[in-house]
Amino acid sequence: MNFEHTINYQMRVLRGRFLESLKDVFAHTGITYDNYITLILIEKYPGRTQAELADLNHKDRNVIGQTLNKLEDKGFAKRCKIPSDKRAYALYITEAGTAFIESLRPQILDADRQLLSSFTDDEAALFLKLLEKACVGGESDVK
Secondary structure, eight states, X not given: OOGGGSHHHHHHHHHHHHHXXXXXXXXXXXXXXXXXXXXXXXXXXXXXXXXXXXXXXXXXXXXXXXXXXXXXXXXXXXXXXXXXXXXXXXXXXXXXXXXXXXXXXXXXHHHHHHHTTTSOHHHHHHHHHHHHHHHTTSOSOOO
């Protein structure tokens, strides 16, 4: 099989096209799309620790630590000491963080739509189901 026809290569190209379409969206924010995803995870799972967030985000704990520093500096997230564990911090989103997520949501959804624009509605729905199934290890109900 030719390398250009592998899943790994195709996913890399697709991610690159997606990130390129968002370059202008994030240029003025001082954070990256990956930082944005981390912020969404903090919103979705409030009170998780840095280690738990790293696992959820499939990132190294040190990378998450740097990301959290940036998100805190922007006022989008905060760390709160956990009384039962003096070394760990619970992570929470701030009102500014929630507002930031919402302010960019339309542009990110538009970038998704642009990537899927060559598909019919049925093809796009199937493609998304198949991606989800691949990401969760076959647990999705794709028909």
